[in-house]
Amino acid sequence: MDRLSNTVRPYAWGSTTAIPALLGIAPTGEPQAEMWMGAHPGAPSLITRTAPAPAPGTAPDSTPGSTPGPTPAAPVEQPLTDVIAADPARELGPATVEKFGPHLPFLLKLLAAGAPLSLQVHPDLTQAQQGYADEERRSVPIDAPHRTYKDANHKPELICALTPFDGLCGFRPPLEAAEAMEGLGVDSLKPYADLLRAHPEEAALREVLTAILSADPEQMRQTVTAAAAAAERIGGAYAPYARIAHHFPGDAGVLAAMLLNYVQLQPGEALFLGAGVPHAYLDGLGVEIMANSDNVLRCGLTPKHIDVPELLRIVRFEATEPGILRPEASPSGEEVYETPVDEFRLSRFDLSPGAAPVALTAATPQILLCTAGTPRAGELVLTPGESVFVPAGEKTEVSGTGTLFRATVVA
Known part of the structure; x- marks a missing residue:
């Protein structure tokens, strides 16, 4: 068993206080968004293990006249990635290696959102493999800002709340989204509400998200500004959208967020996020676990690249219930969050x-x-x-x- 030394990622959306409070240390004033635990190449955990002792006679004793002997083994700090690569079967077990290859297949995190994360979706395994192969074939640099697929893996994930935790998860029914937009009383939202009412569910959601993401930037900025002001004035169920707009003024993602279910988790409750489900975390501290992948397609609430055609190919345009998970207790006292992965x-x-x-x-x-x-x-x-x-x-x-x-x- 190895105690882990873990990296904290200072993403701009991170809380300045939540992770330091959990660790019992003073805040630095800088955002501390995620603490990574595992063997992701971007920030692998470090462990300290005793290095093998050299063979007898290879390291002489310093005492004059003594017989050469082995030097005592010394603890060495090393990345968990290197430890696993040196002996995957020993560290991961033969069954894990056979099923997932010689890599730890998950990444565990503490996630502390002080501001909304980007509105995003993840591909399924086949989509990830196809997308990665296509960008490799086109020689898109792996670190290019417009690169979408960083690996050939899918990225299902689970977030379990440690504090009250707010998020967006999955499309709500089109008529419900239309009523929410109409309730703001903003004339420029009427075309979106009309589309939501005019078509069957899948077509309605697809057409409206497409229209939002392809709208003229200046007109969208004006619409979002008016919608945010109305949401601030009305409050109540509209308050989350006013908060989102405060962090991302004029961003089309504010309107895209109105298409989704707003979810509030209590400590111990969790959300599972499968392929194609649009989502965003808004505020709170949680334990997150995911398949070891970096594949993210963004819909808004971000200055990063948005690949609209690929996004529309990946998104599942269907209304879904968020499906809040509560753990199931076993006789041993272990409480399990059941997921389909x-x-x-x-x-x-x-x-x-x-x-x-x-x-x-x-x-x-x-x-x-x-x-x-x-x-x-x-x-x-x-x-x-x-x-x-x-x-x-x-x-x-x-x-x-x-x-x-x-x-x-x-x-």
Whole structure:
């Protein structure tokens, strides 16, 4: 078992206080958006392991007249990516390697939104493979601002709230979106509302999103400004859109957001986001887990590139319920968030004083993250924000007091 040293990403939308408060450290004043736990090449966790000792006789003892012997092994800090690459079967287990290849198939995060993230969707596996192959064939540089597919993998994800957490998830019924737009009393919104009422669900949603993203920028700026002022004045159910517009004045994504379900999660509740489902996180602290991919297609609320034709190919134009998840308890006390993917499995333990230790030995790799209290993972005591990597097959158990999230693989 290895204690992880993790990178915090300072994205502009990050909260300046949420992650420092969880870690029990003073804020720096800078945004701290995501703490990454895992083996993503962009910011792999670091672990400290003892390096192998040299063969006898290769390192002489410093004592005069002594017989040469091995130098004591020294702890070495190294990226988890390198550790896994050196022996994938040992670290991940044969079943994980056979199913997903020699890489940790998930990335675990603490996510702290102080402002809205971009409105976005993710491709399914086939779409990702096709898109990546196409951009490779066209020699689009991997770091080009207009590059869409950074890898050939899909990116299903799950967010579990640690604090009250606001977001947008999936299209709401077109008539409901039309009523919301009409309720603002802004004349330039009427054509969008009319389209939403005039067509069947899929066509209505497709036509309106297409119209929003292809509108004249200056006319869109004026429409969004008027809509934001009305939302601010009316308040209530319109307040979230006023807040979004405050961060992204004039952005077409403000209107696109009105097509989606507004969701408020309470601590312990979660959302699963599959391929093609438009979504955005707005505010709050949560534990996020996802397939290890960077593939994002943006719809708005961002200065980054928006590939409208590809976006429209990927989006699923259907109204959906957000489907708030609550964990299902097992006899061991493990509370599991059930999802339809195999790259990750997220669960939670609320550990109580005096309770029997729970064995977590598994044939798959695990990351354990403490979010409250001082639980024990094996011999290690964890504090909020601390995490450990448990290689496949490693015997361990959890005990003590606090909340511990467990991330692993279905293999």
